[in-house]
Amino acid sequence: MASPAARPTAPVSARLVPLALLLAAHPARGETGLLRDVVFADYTPLSSNLELARRLLTPLAAATLPERVAGSGKRLAEQPIELSEERFIVYVPAAPPRQGYGLLAFVPPWPEASLPPRWAATLDRQGVIFVSAARSGNDASVLARREPLALLAAHNLMQRYPVDPERVYVGGFSGGARVAMRLALGYPDLFRGAILNAGSDPIGGAGIPLPPRDLFMRFQSSTRIVYVTGERDDPHVSDDSVSMQSMRHWCVFGLESFTTPFVGHTVADGAALSRALEALRARTPTEPDKLARCRSTIESELAKSFQRVEALIAGGRGAETEKLLHQLDARFGGLAAPRSLELARKYFTSSPP
Numbered sequence: 001m002a003s004p005a006a007r008p009t010a011p012v013s014a015r016l017v018p019l020a021l022l023l024a025a026h027p028a029r030g031e032t033g034l035l036r037d038v039v040f041a042d043y044t045p046l047s048s049n050l051e052l053a054r055r056l057l058t059p060l061a062a063a064t065l066p067e068r069v070a071g072s073g074k075r076l077a078e079q080p081i082e083l084s085e086e087r088f089i090v091y092v093p094a095a096p097p098r099q100g101y102g103l104l105a106f107v108p109p110w111p112e113a114s115l116p117p118r119w120a121a122t123l124d125r126q127g128v129i130f131v132s133a134a135r136s137g138n139d140a141s142v143l144a145r146r147e148p149l150a151l152l153a154a155h156n157l158m159q160r161y162p163v164d165p166e167r168v169y170v171g172g173f174s175g176g177a178r179v180a181m182r183l184a185l186g187y188p189d190l191f192r193g194a195i196l197n198a199g200s201d202p203i204g205g206a207g208i209p210l211p212p213r214d215l216f217m218r219f220q221s222s223t224r225i226v227y228v229t230g231e232r233d234d235p236h237v238s239d240d241s242v243s244m245q246s247m248r249h250w251c252v253f254g255l256e257s258f259t260t261p262f263v264g265h266t267v268a269d270g271a272a273l274s275r276a277l278e279a280l281r282a283r284t285p286t287e288p289d290k291l292a293r294c295r296s297t298i299e300s301e302l303a304k305s306f307q308r309v310e311a312l313i314a315g316g317r318g319a320e321t322e323k324l325l326h327q328l329d330a331r332f333g334g335l336a337a338p339r340s341l342e343l344a345r346k347y348f349t350s351s352p353p
Helices: 019-025 049-056 059-071 120-126 142-160 175-186 213-222 234-249 270-281 288-314 318-335 339-347
Strands: 033-038 088-092 101-107 128-133 163-173 193-197 224-230 255-260
Touching (some): 049 059, 059 339, 101 175, 120 270, 142 163, 142 175, 163 270, 213 318, 288 318, 318 339
Parallel strands (some): 163 193, 224 255
């Protein structure tokens, strides 16, 4: 994974978008229909480099990020994105529902900003705003571009339209779905659910670490994940099964999965999108007792891992201690912090956080 953008920048307040550009491409409040080459101007702390690292990297990786950037002779910018240089496509249904629009921030695998075919009618019926960024395809950096672009798109549209915060979702197709899953995991306070269209991964590892404890507990208890994959897309149907098994292991039970008949690896059609949005809207709370029992099992496993670390420390086995701490950091992520960070600072003999 590429590091977030590290470059000298002016403070966010000093980044001025030319007036002509704003007039030409900035959506007016209340403007509806298909809007192309949209430019946004508002930043959010949620998309800052340090916050992205805190939520989406392991605690040890996040702790070492500023040092690693400084070691390369660069400076970690406040934000990874210069919004005046970015373009988005937005679709806004003509009339908002009584409780406000839904909102779907879509991460594509392709580089252009486009609305998938036959989605407009479904978005109209469901009262959902769609937004997607250009230059956010599979060849773009996940942490430095694709994730902050989706966050900034959602933030800007929530400032300009009456959006129901309980219907703010993130989604994607293929590689974009894998990014959407990371965002749903790290930002459950923004995204209430995710549509994973033909792309998913297991959670709880160095690639997709668990976020800080408070955020992960919110993800467990309230986030809804919908898997949508073509019936003939065998590799990704298999990936969905592995991902859902991982979710259940980590006490995430708000899952829905369905396949689209006679379809291979292609973006969902309007009917599949409609079914996915309905599934997100109809989410039900996880049974408290079931969630509590599952969480207790995870906490017991974490406690045993720390006991093994302490035994190695007591035996003076520094290299093995460091290796096990890295493994613990990757597996448990934010659930292990801050204790994992405290032990690492004290006992690491190389690359201390």
